[in-house]
Amino acid sequence: MGYFGIDFGTTNTSAVEVDGRAVQRYGDEQGKPLPSVIILNQATDEVVGGRQAWNRRLELQQLGGFEVVGSIKRCLESDRHWVTAGRSWTPRDIAAEVLKQLSVRARQRGVAAGIRKATFSIPVGLSARARSVLREAAALADIEVSSFVVESTAAFVRYFRDLRNSRHVAVFDWGGGTLDVSVLRIEGLTIFELAKEGMSDAGDVMDQELALLVHKMIMESRGENLAIEEVPTKDRDQLIIRSEMAKCALSSEEQVSIGLEHYAGQPAHVELTRRNAAGVLGPFVDRAINLLASTVVQAGLNADSLDDIIVIGGSSQLWMLDERLAADPRFAGRYKLAERPEWDVAHGAAILEQTPGNYELAETLGLHLCDGTHFELVRRGQALDTTPRSLSLALVEDSREANLIIDRMTDLGSPPTNALHFSVPTLGFLDDEIRLSYELTKDLTFRISAYSRSRGPAKTETREFSNLRFGYHLGNANAR
């Protein structure tokens, strides 16, 4: 059995197995990634997933008696639940069903035990809570999470063999739920994350905005001014799905027809052109390119220092992105579209799975002290050591609160930036002491807790920082 990487996506989920030079991809029956859609039969508790669920989602939703759950990744942390006859389903349960479907697909393709262990790719800044829910969901699907890696960084790992002579590379991964940008430095067989940023302006949000545009076009053609919120939910959902399909089709066609059998009481039909859609999608593309530019700056570089930009993810196939990048002197001629954008992230994660534990922190986190210096909590170059550590702090002024400020420092000489800050109530100067505990977690987050001795551990304040930068050592085997 080889090594697995799983890209648990908002829209699609995929697994890639790497075994030496052999690469296997596991998704749906058509050789595409598995749609992250789960349909629950409210009467029988039956679960339908994957392509079958995707194909029948509209029909079953309209029929009634089914819960159609899409984009579960967006609500991993939420308290939402879906009720069927025999049970209540949490986001963790739904995510587990998506992963079970994937494991079943691997089993059908000859992986006897299914997927038992994998490195999971996650969006930039996915909260500690969401990581924990994802880990639990994987456990329910009998999959052990070896590690997490940011999606855009995983994508680069996939291309490491081709780009190992580059010095600085940016990865632009624009999917259904998030846009993730990583700026990386390659030093021999090690890649360091210099900066990574993300935003939620991605495919799903664009689909909703496009649906709003189509709604307005329909209302104009009818001479009505019904608000989209007044349209029945089922019609509205169908409109969003058709708009998403139209958005994809516009990547290869100038104009697309959208036909709806029922929309607010009657059939509807509009012709959507690239020009119409550009008014809605243009600002998204601009914000995405701005995020790319700002992440490069945050890495302490300028666009000219980048040797390559890898563009990946479903939303990256938007025709406007290619047009605007090509017209932007900062990025023109420097970017390339991924070969297999829907598989590259899982592929990179699988390569990392081959060399488990070969990563280190690419930044230092320090507690900002009253005299402006920093007390190093975790250090750049440190291997992932999850041993909890603690120290005592004292107030230096007459105050009822201890201000705890954690800064991050990437390179020697670069100014520190704030990672997180919080306050802990105390009895006051000389009357109290603050107990600080901190650790790197197996979910690749930094957890810090503090309480004052007077109030005791029951009043502990805890924060987690989930945007840590790492360096990954890739073995020679991955470089050849």
Added chain:
Amino acid sequence: MRANVGRRSNVTVVSDNPYWETPTFAPHVRGRSALLRWLEKKAPGASLTDAVYRYLSPRQRADVAWETPCDTCGARPEGPVLKGATVEVEFRCPQGTCKASHHTARTLLVDIDLVNRALLRARTDPSTLVQLVLGHGFSGPGERPRGRSVPLPVRLTRSQYLALKHHTDAELAAVFHAALLSWMKAHG
């Protein structure tokens, strides 16, 4: 709009107990009320003047002076500012009654022979000499003048006045004497 406020850390790492007795903790204490509380623990029963000079840095002494209200208008000074190499307490009167240039007179008992030697070296008048000497920096009261002592009326800046107002005349004379010796040493 740009933010004009920021977060400030108010903690330091401690290990030994009681931490407030350790020499590494003391330099970080700031703010008049905290400094006075710390001095009470560090030197219980000692006079404030002695304790301030014995245990506090110039910056901390300025902190203590900073929060002392003005005798004339009751306002609190703006705070310690760095002027060249020395920390001074900047004073801007909110009521406009006390000018920044306002000086307060005190009488110093000085070693007249030493002062005369210093005047020759500085080639200046007594008033300017006092400012040169106190501007050079002053710490706690040292030995009192041993030679022929005469009373010399001097004008103290607001910063000097706030820092020295708790001293008795004798203590003030000792502070100036120590500062004058230090100035003489520094100027050959």
